[in-house]
Amino acid sequence: MKHTFLQVALGGALGSAARYGVNILAGRLTPGFPLGTLSVNIAGCLAMGLLAALLAHRGGQHLAPFLLTGMLGGFTTFSAFALDTMTLWERGEIATALGYVLGSVVLSLAAVIAGLTVGRGLFA
Structure with missing residues (x-):
């Protein structure tokens, strides 16, 4: 279980940093409109669906804490909402x-x- 918490924490840190980067870039492109949030929510949902299907099909559920809960959870919680x-x-x-x-x-x-x-x- 300790290992799983570390996977989630590391994935969350990476996902959050990626979201921050997208928001900085999008803020320069479209000031005043939350393009960054919209983009990460849509991209995160697409990635959540693709990865959830891939992990279920290929038996990679051991990667779910890092990829789904951690990275995509840090990138956007909207993806978890959509999958639920x-x-x-x-x-x-x-x-x-x-x-x-x-x-x-x-x-x-x-x-x-x-x-x-x-x-x-x-x-x-």
Whole structure:
């Protein structure tokens, strides 16, 4: 288990650094628009799907903590959200998947609004 935590930590560090680099580059290309976030979310979801399928098909599940949870989790948590949604969908839990999507988006936005409101009140 200790080895798995190290895999996740190392992958997370690499993924986070990659996300930071993409955000710097994208910020220069499109100031004022979150192209970096959009890009890493889309690329991360594509990579999550490809790697999850590859690891499942080729028996590489031992690499999942480093690649999926670590690297892609650090690159974007949106990829994990997308994979969780598809897992529910493919299990036939359509209503649960749709509720998860709606709840995740609405509650995440509400949490950001709440955090900004409280933070601005405390730190203004």
